[in-house]
Amino acid sequence: MKFVKLFEPITIRNLQIKNRIVMPSIGLAYTRDYSFNETFKAFYRERAKGEVGLMTIGPVGIDRVGCVPLMLGLFDDKHIKPLKEFVEELHRETDVKVATQLFHMGRYAFSIFTGMPPIAPSAIPSTLTGETPREMTKEDIEEVKEAYAQSARRAKEAGFALIEILACTGYLISQFLSPLTNKRTDEYGGVIENRMRFGLEVIRKVREAVGEDVPMGIRIAGNDFMEGGHTNIESAQFAAEAEKAGVDAINVTGGWHETNVPQLTTNVPAAGFLYLARGIKEKVGIPVFASNRLGDPYVAEKALRSGACDMICWGRPLLADPELPKKVKEGRLNEIISCISCNQGCFDAIFSASPVTCILNPRTGREKEREVKRAEVLREVWVAGGGPAGMEFALTAAERGHDVTLYEKESRLGGQVNLAKAPPGKAEFDNVIESMKHRMEQRGVKVRLNTRLTPEMVKKSKPDVLVVASGAKPVEMDVPGIQKPHVVSAWDVLMDKVSHIGENVVVVGGSATGCETAQFIASMGTPEPDTFTFLIYHSAEDPEFATKLLHNAGRRITVIDMVPRFANNVGRTARWSLMKGLRLMGVELRKKTKLLEITDDAVIVETEEGKASLKADTVVMAVGVLPDDELVREVKEDGVKVITIGDAKKPRKMTEAIWEGFEEALKI
Numbered sequence: 010m011k012f013v014k015l016f017e018p019i020t021i022r023n024l025q026i027k028n029r030i031v032m033p034s035i036g037l038a039y040t041r042d043y044s045f046n047e048t049f050k051a052f053y054r055e056r057a058k059g060e061v062g063l064m065t066i067g068p069v070g071i072d073r074v075g076c077v078p079l080m081l082g083l084f085d086d087k088h089i090k091p092l093k094e095f096v097e098e099l100h101r102e103t104d105v106k107v108a109t110q111l112f113h114m115g116r117y118a119f120s121i122f123t124g125m126p127p128i129a130p131s132a133i134p135s136t137l138t139g140e141t142p143r144e145m146t147k148e149d150i151e152e153v154k155e156a157y158a159q160s161a162r163r164a165k166e167a168g169f170a171l172i173e174i175l176a177c178t179g180y181l182i183s184q185f186l187s188p189l190t191n192k193r194t195d196e197y198g199g200v201i202e203n204r205m206r207f208g209l210e211v212i213r214k215v216r217e218a219v220g221e222d223v224p225m226g227i228r229i230a231g232n233d234f235m236e237g238g239h240t241n242i243e244s245a246q247f248a249a250e251a252e253k254a255g256v257d258a259i260n261v262t263g264g265w266h267e268t269n270v271p272q273l274t275t276n277v278p279a280a281g282f283l284y285l286a287r288g289i290k291e292k293v294g295i296p297v298f299a300s301n302r303l304g305d306p307y308v309a310e311k312a313l314r315s316g317a318c319d320m321i322c323w324g325r326p327l328l329a330d331p332e333l334p335k336k337v338k339e340g341r342l343n344e345i346i347s348c349i350s351c352n353q354g355c356f357d358a359i360f361s362a363s364p365v366t367c368i369l370n371p372r373t374g375r376e377k378e379r380e381v382k383r384a385e386v387l388r389e390v391w392v393a394g395g396g397p398a399g400m401e402f403a404l405t406a407a408e409r410g411h412d413v414t415l416y417e418k419e420s421r422l423g424g425q426v427n428l429a430k431a432p433p434g435k436a437e438f439d440n441v442i443e444s445m446k447h448r449m450e451q452r453g454v455k456v457r458l459n460t461r462l463t464p465e466m467v468k469k470s471k472p473d474v475l476v477v478a479s480g481a482k483p484v485e486m487d488v489p490g491i492q493k494p495h496v497v498s499a500w501d502v503l504m505d506k507v508s509h510i511g512e513n514v515v516v517v518g519g520s521a522t523g524c525e526t527a528q529f530i531a532s533m534g535t536p537e538p539d540t541f542t543f544l545i546y547h548s549a550e551d552p553e554f555a556t557k558l559l560h561n562a563g564r565r566i567t568v569i570d571m572v573p574r575f576a577n578n579v580g581r582t583a584r585w586s587l588m589k590g591l592r593l594m595g596v597e598l599r600k601k602t603k604l605l606e607i608t609d610d611a612v613i614v615e616t617e618e619g620k621a622s623l624k625a626d627t628v629v630m631a632v633g634v635l636p637d638d639e640l641v642r643e644v645k646e647d648g649v650k651v652i653t654i655g656d657a658k659k660p661r662k663m664t665e666a667i668w669e670g671f672e673e674a675l676k677i
C-alpha cells in the first residue's frame with residue numbers, strides 16, 4: 010500500500026497543512042512552574058523536524074485553578090514571549106504548523122498542586138483525584154469563560170496557527186456536557202441544550218477574542234464511555250452545534266479518565282475508535298481528526314482512505330519515534346520505533362507526576378542532553394543476552410561506531426518480551442523485538458543466536474568490553490510437592506511449552522506475570538476476534554450469548570499470593586484493565602494466602618482463617634525472578650571491562666532495562 014492520503018495537504022479555514030498527521034496535545038510534565046523551557050523546545054524541535062503536519066504544543070492551562078504547575082500556563086501575559094519566540098522559530102525553520110490546546114481540568118484538578126479547591130459544574134466527587142469540587146457560581150462561569158478568551162488572545166499573540174479547546178476526557182467542558190457531573194438546575198444544567206451551553210459559550214468567546222482569521226478546533230469525546238454519560242449520539246449533536254458556534258475542526262477522541270472501557274492500552278484494537286470519528290463526520294462539514302491507536306502507518310492510511318476522518322492523530326507514536334512521518338514518507342518503515350501502547354514511560358509517568366518519556370526511546374524528553382555521538386575510541390563489544398537491555402545496548406553502542414556482537418542462547422531474540430507479548434491483547438509487544446532487531450541490523454550489530462556466551466569464549470578472544478545482559482530466571486520455590494509433574498512455570502505456560510492445562514488451575518504468585526498467566530489460561534478456547542465478528546455480523550448468535558462465550562474461561566482459575574494487592578507491579582493506567590479482565594473471566598484472586606504444600610490434586614494453603622485446600626490439577630508457579638548473572642561471576646575482569654545491565658543486574662521493569670542499556674552504551 011502506498012501512503013498517498015497521509016501525505017495529502019489539507020486546508021483548515023485558511024491554514025494550509027502539508028499532510029494529514031496531527032500530533033495531539035500531550036501533557037509532558039517537563040516543567041514545575043508552568044514555564045516553557047529548553048526540555049520542551051528540544052522535544053518539540055525533533056518532532057517538527059520529523060515532519061508532522063500539525064503539531065500541538067500543550068495543553069496550556071487557562072487559569073490556575075484548572076491546571077497544575079507541571080504543565081504549561083497561558084494565563085498570564087508573561088507566558089507569551091517564550092512561546093512566541095519558539096513558535097516563530099518553528100514556523101520559520103520548518104513547514105510544520107503549530108497549534109495549542111486550551112485546558113481546564115475542572116473537577117479533575119488536584120488541589121495539592123493548585124493550592125485551591127477544584128471547581129466544577131456540580132459538587133460531584135472525582136474518582137480520579139478523590140476530591141469533591143466546589144460547584145461553580147455564575148460569577149465563576151463568567152470568569153472561566155473570560156480566562157478562555159484571554160488565553161486564546163495570548164495564543165494568537167504567540168503566533169499559534171490553530172487553537173484547540175479541550176472538551177473531552179472528563180475535563181471541565183465535558184463535565185458540563187454530562188448529566189453525571191452536571192446536576193445544575195439553572196440554564197447550564199438539565200436538558201442537553203443547557204448542558205452544551207457552557208461549551209458553546211466558550212467557543213463563541215474564543216472566536217470573539219481571536220477574530221475571524223485564526224482556525225479554531227475542539228477536541229471532544231466521541232463517546233464518554235461512562236454509564237449514564239454522553240454516548241456517540243449526544244457527542245455528534247454537540248459537534249454539530251460547535252461547528253455552528255465557530256469551530257473549524259473537530260478532534261475526536263475516546264472516553265473519560267474514569268471510564269472502565271480501556272482507551273489507550275495495547276488491548277484497544279488498532280483504529281478501535283475510528284467509528285466515533287466517522288459518526289461525527291456524518292454530522293459536520295468541517296475536517297474531523299480521528300485519534301487513539303492509529304500509530305501503524307498502514308492503519309492510518311486506511312483510516313483516511315475510508316473517509317471516516319480527514320486527519321489522524323499520532324500521540325504516543327510520536328513520543329516513541331519523532332521521525333515517524335519522515336520515515337513513512339521515505340519508505341524507511343523498518344526503521345520505525347513503533348509505540349506498543351504500554352503506557353509505562355508516558356501515561357503512567359504523568360499519573361505519578363513524572364516527566365514523560367518512552368520505554369522504547371530513551372531519548373524522549375531528554376533530547377537536549379542525550380545525543381548519541383560517535384565514540385572517541387572504538388571498541389570491540391560483546392553483549393551476552395538479546396533481551397531489551399542487551400539489544401538497546403548493542404544498537405546504541407553500534408550507532409556510536411563500536412564493533413558489536415550480540416550472543417543469545419535461545420533461537421530468537423527478545424528475552425522476557427516473548428513472555429510479555431503472550432497474554433491476550435498484547436501481541437503488539439512483538440514490535441519491541443522487531444524494531445530493535447531491524448535497528449541492530451542497520452547499524453551492523455552481529456547477532457549470534459543459539460549461542461550461549463561462555464567464560465572460556467570471553468577469556469580466549471578477550472573483547473574490550475563484555476556486557477552481561479543475560480536477564481533473569483524464575484525463582485524455584487521450596488515446598489513439598491514442587492517436583493510433581495502437574496507443577497509448571499508461568500514462563501513455560503506463556504511460551505506454549507505446556508501441552509496440558511487442567512480444569513482446576515492454581516497460579517501461585519499474583520504479580521504481573523501471575524495475573525497475566527491466569528488471563529492467558531482463561532482466554533484459551535474463547536472465540537478469536539474474527540470468530541466473534543463473524544457470529545455477530547451474520548447474526549449467527551445472539552450478541553449476549555456471544556459475549557458470554559468471550560467471558561467463559563471454561564476452567565476454575567485461582568491466583569494466590571501472600572500480598573494484599575495483586576498486579577502491584579503493573580502501571581496505574583494498565584492495571585485496572587488487567588484486573589477487569591480477570592474479573593470478567595471469573596478468575597478468583599486470593600490475597601494473604603501462602604502456599605504450604607502441593608498434593609496430587611490440590612494445593613494446601615494458609616490463610617488468615619487457617620489452613621485450606623484448593624483443588625488443583627495444574628499448579629502454575631509465578632513467584633518472581635532472580636538475576637541470571639553466572640557469567641559475571643565466572644569472568645574475571647582480566648583485561649575485559651565487564652558491564653552488567655538489565656535484569657542480570659537487578660530484575661526490574663522493561664523501561665528501566667532499556668534505559669540502563671542506553672545509558673551504559675553512551676559511556677563506553
Ligand SMILES: Cc1cc2nc3c(=O)[nH]c(=O)nc-3n(C[C@H](O)[C@H](O)[C@H](O)COP(=O)(O)O)c2cc1C
Pocket residue numbers: 033034035036037067068110175228262273300301302303304322323324325326355356359365
Ligand atoms: C502522557 C499523555 C498525556 C496526554 N495529555 C493530553 C492532554 O493534555 N490533552 C489531550 O487532549 N490529550 C492528551 N493525551 C491523549 C493524547 O493526545 C492522545 O489522544 C492519546 O495518546 C491517544 O492517541 P495515541 O494512541 O496516538 O497515543 C495524553 C496522552 C498521553 C499518553
Ligand code: SF4
Pocket residue numbers: 325326328329347348349350351352353354355356366367368369370
Ligand atoms: S512508553 Fe509505551 S505507550 Fe508510551 S510512547 Fe513509549 S511505547 Fe508508546
